[in-house]
Amino acid sequence: MEAVISPIILYAMIVLGALGVLLSLPRARANFALPGFLIGATAGGVVLLALASKAVAEGGGGLPNLYFYLFGFVALASGLRMITHPKPVYSALYFIMTILATCGLFLILSAVFMAAALVIIYAGAILITYLFVIMLATQSPTEEMVEEQPVFDRVAREPVLATISGFLLLAMLSTMLAKGVPMLVTPSATNADEILAQFPHDIEKALRHRTTMGDEGGILPTETLARSVNEDGTPGEFVIDVANRTVLVQVDAEGGATRTVAWPEDLELGHVQAVGYELIKGHPGAIEIAGVILLMAMVGSVVLARKHMQIDEDAKRAQAQSLASREGASS
Amino acid sequence: MMTTLAQSGFPEAMTTLTLYHYLFISAVMFTLGLIGFITRRNLIVMFLCTEMMFQASGIALVAFSRFYLEYTGQVFVIFVLTIAAAEAALALALVVLLFKRNETLDGSVWSLLKG
Numbered sequence: 001m002e003a004v005i006s007p008i009i010l011y012a013m014i015v016l017g018a019l020g021v022l023l024s025l026p027r028a029r030a031n032f033a034l035p036g037f038l039i040g041a042t043a044g045g046v047v048l049l050a051l052a053s054k055a056v057a058e059g060g061g062g063l064p065n066l067y068f069y070l071f072g073f074v075a076l077a078s079g080l081r082m083i084t085h086p087k088p089v090y091s092a093l094y095f096i097m098t099i100l101a102t103c104g105l106f107l108i109l110s111a112v113f114m115a116a117a118l119v120i121i122y123a124g125a126i127l128i129t130y131l132f133v134i135m136l137a138t139q140s141p142t143e144e145m146v147e148e149q150p151v152f153d154r155v156a157r158e159p160v161l162a163t164i165s166g167f168l169l170l171a172m173l174s175t176m177l178a179k180g181v182p183m184l185v186t187p188s189a190t191n192a193d194e195i196l197a198q199f200p201h202d203i204e205k206a207l208r209h210r211t212t213m214g215d216e217g218g219i220l221p222t223e224t225l226a227r228s229v230n231e232d233g234t235p236g237e238f239v240i241d242v243a244n245r246t247v248l249v250q251v252d253a254e255g256g257a258t259r260t261v262a263w264p265e266d267l268e269l270g271h272v273q274a275v276g277y278e279l280i281k282g283h284p285g286a287i288e289i290a291g292v293i294l295l296m297a298m299v300g301s302v303v304l305a306r307k308h309m310q311i312d313e314d315a316k317r318a319q320a321q322s323l324a325s326r327e328g329a330s331s
Numbered sequence: 332m333m334t335t336l337a338q339s340g341f342p343e344a345m346t347t348l349t350l351y352h353y354l355f356i357s358a359v360m361f362t363l364g365l366i367g368f369i370t371r372r373n374l375i376v377m378f379l380c381t382e383m384m385f386q387a388s389g390i391a392l393v394a395f396s397r398f399y400l401e402y403t404g405q406v407f408v409i410f411v412l413t414i415a416a417a418e419a420a421l422a423l424a425l426v427v428l429l430f431k432r433n434e435t436l437d438g439s440v441w442s443l444l445k446g
Binding site for chain 1: 351352353354355356358359360361362363364365366367369370371372373375376378379380382383386389390393394396397401402403405406408409410412413414415416417418419420421423424425426427428430435436437438439
């Protein structure tokens with residue numbers, strides 16, 4: 001139950017950060033964006049430095065994971081700039097910056113696929129759509145409002161109350177840093193070898209590759225991975241020993257001769273492979289639901305975007321009559 | 332049986348960082364998104380702020396995934412991305428529709444939706 005950061009520093013910096021956010025929110029007359037941004041950045045920086053100094057004291061020697069503090073600071077600073085910038089286009093661009101910094105955090109957490117997906121989907125697809133809509137839905141500037149944003153962009157709504165309630169939430173959320181939380185017990189971890197054993201063809205490919213490269217311990221092109229035999233005589237599972245990292249290899253095609261081969265040392269579970277396995281095996285129903293949601297969103301946006309044709313009743317009646325007379329003439 | 336980091340498929344990364352570092356970043360980002368959603372009056376920026384709250388939850392999920400050496404948290408982030416994409420498509424279609432009707436992006440104009 002050890003505190004990660006001193007509570008006095010934490011709460012003082014939360015109050016300071018609230019002040020900074022409050023000042024940097026757009027307001028009607030005076031513009032305090034720059035000093036507010038500086039105060040907010042100072043507060044965030046002090047908290048991050050306090051966290052870092054704790055990590056240095058425990059880890060001993062050197063500033064560990066400099067990139068975490070760098071990316072974290074960039075993410076939060078551009079997030080603050082995003083919610084305070086009066087121009088929506090700049091807000092969207094700062095949000096892209098936040099996303100890229102978040103990708104850095106994901107890379108530190110060794111979530112490689114997530115970082116790539118975030119760049120492609122968020123920065124690539126969603127934010128471009130936002131930029132399109134911002135440019136579609138902006139009033140063309142008139143004579144009297146050249147170089148000036150509309151009033152709803154320039155004046156924040158209820159800045160004091162919103163900042164107080166938001167930072168009260170933050171103070172409650174970050175109490176864990178000051179109070180310390182008992183270390184959670186890590187449950188049985190996902191074993192990479194167990195997941196890898198579900199991909200026998202990958203193991204086979206790696207073993208064959210060894211033979212091609214002329215290394216020891218591979219399998220020949222004539223050999224295949226051995227399967228166990230079911231009770232009814234059909235071939236069953238591949239015989240893979242996860243604990244010793246070995247597989248059974250069938251030397252003769254029809255005969256019973258087998259030998260045990262160790263997996264290549266460098267055979268590792270890829271991140272995409274692991275996430276994909278967890279996605280397909282663990283959450284097949286959720287994938288279906290996500291597909292339905294995407295379909296609903298597609299149908300919904302088509303319905304929203306279609307043109308409403310205003311056909312008046314007379315035209316409709318005339319058209320119906322002409323259709324009916326044509327029908328009568330042809331029959 | 333203790334599983335080492337290399338066996339679990341997660342390369343060494345979180346050596347001197349604790350889970351709480353990431354949770355703090357996530358909490359601050361969520362707070363900023365919340366404040367932005369309340370204070371900004373531009374409809375598009377309000378939706379951008381909800382996207383930032385999605386991001387914050389994503390950071391927390393991936394950090395927990397790393398902490399528990401489980402991939403489920405990252406799978407959840409995939410679903411969060413899916414929902415965010417669907418939400419962006421629908422919300423932006425609505426925003427364009429509302430803008431066509433009233434020629435303004437001010438959210439408070441629509442605070443009295445009647446008939």
